[in-house]
Amino acid sequence: MLKLDEVHTYYGNSHILQGLSFEVPQGKCVALLGRNGAGKTTTIHSIAGLTPPRKGTITYRGKPVSGLPSYKIARLGIGLVPQGRRIFPSLTIRENLTVPAKDSRQKDKGHKSWDLESVYALFPVLREREHNMGTQLSGGQQQMLAIGRALMTNPQFILMDEPSEGLAPVMIEQVGDIIKKLKETGLSILLVEQNFYLACDAADEVLVMNKGQIVWKGTPGELLANEDIQHQYLGV
Numbered sequence: 698m699l700k701l702d703e704v705h706t707y708y709g710n711s712h713i714l715q716g717l718s719f720e721v722p723q724g725k726c727v728a729l730l731g732r733n734g735a736g737k738t739t740t741i742h743s744i745a746g747l748t749p750p751r752k753g754t755i756t757y758r759g760k761p762v763s764g765l766p767s768y769k770i771a772r773l774g775i776g777l778v779p780q781g782r783r784i785f786p787s788l789t790i791r792e793n794l795t796v797p798a799k800d801s802r803q804k805d806k807g808h809k810s811w812d813l814e815s816v817y818a819l820f821p822v823l824r825e826r827e828h829n830m831g832t833q834l835s836g837g838q839q840q841m842l843a844i845g846r847a848l849m850t851n852p853q854f855i856l857m858d859e860p861s862e863g864l865a866p867v868m869i870e871q872v873g874d875i876i877k878k879l880k881e882t883g884l885s886i887l888l889v890e891q892n893f894y895l896a897c898d899a900a901d902e903v904l905v906m907n908k909g910q911i912v913w914k915g916t917p918g919e920l921l922a923n924e925d926i927q928h929q930y931l932g933v
């Protein structure tokens with residue numbers, strides 16, 4: 698579904714992604730783990746077209762997307778749930794969901810098509826509070842809103858950047874359940890996480906990143922059994 702091949706991304710002269718290669722198969726959740734500064738957000742931004750790679754290729758459903766502007770990448774069906782949620786503070790919950798969806802909604806055969814009703818069915822609390830301002834929600838509810846807002850663009854692929862950040866343990870568990878539900882609808886997911894346990898719970902495959910490269914990959918079970926990798930690269 699999504700493939701990165703020898704991707705190199707820079708901020709000015711800082712060489713951040715140093716030949717990054719991996720794949721996310723259709724309908725799977727792949728988690729990208731690593732310490733602060735490993736390059737996880739830069740990976741998401743490279744895919745989404747926010748910090749385009751200087752070298753290497755990114756292909757989505759067999760077509761190259763590196764070099765396209767971010768709005769075109771979004772229209773191809775790649776949704777972004779950004780780090781820090783980025784809820785629009787001056788809009789209601791309903792407006793947060795509907796405003797960004799306007800022009801970019803696409804229907805694709807074989808994939809669930811999302812609208813306000815189906816997002817509210819997934820997150821009933823958003824319907825209950827639809828006229829509240831987005832910032833009046835708890836952190837966990839704001840995360841639901843950020844995910845719902847991405848779904849309103851009808852993606853087939855979702856990039857999630859640290860959805861557990863700042864959430865209480867019970868909400869982190871809920872985020873894991875949401876990710877599993879999204880996968881059941883046929884979505885493919887790249888999940889960037891600091892939370893080792895959420896990543897192992899929700900993902901089919903885990904990639905460990907260090908200094909802009911993938912240094913280990915395997916199943917959650919293999920990572921849970923590998924204390925050396927946990928200790929060396931994840932500080933668990």
Ligand SMILES: Nc1ncnc2c1ncn2[C@@H]1O[C@H](COP(=O)(O)OP(=O)(O)OP(=O)(O)O)[C@@H](O)[C@H]1O
Nearest residue numbers: 708711713731732733734735736737738739740891
């Ligand atoms: N806008 C920027 N300009 C210059 N350097 C940056 C910028 N954004 C990130 N970096 C640097 O790029 C490196 C990778 O950052 P990135 O945010 O991708 O890491 P991360 O793995 O997502 O970490 P975190 O969990 O802290 O967000 C870091 O050394 C960071 O300081």
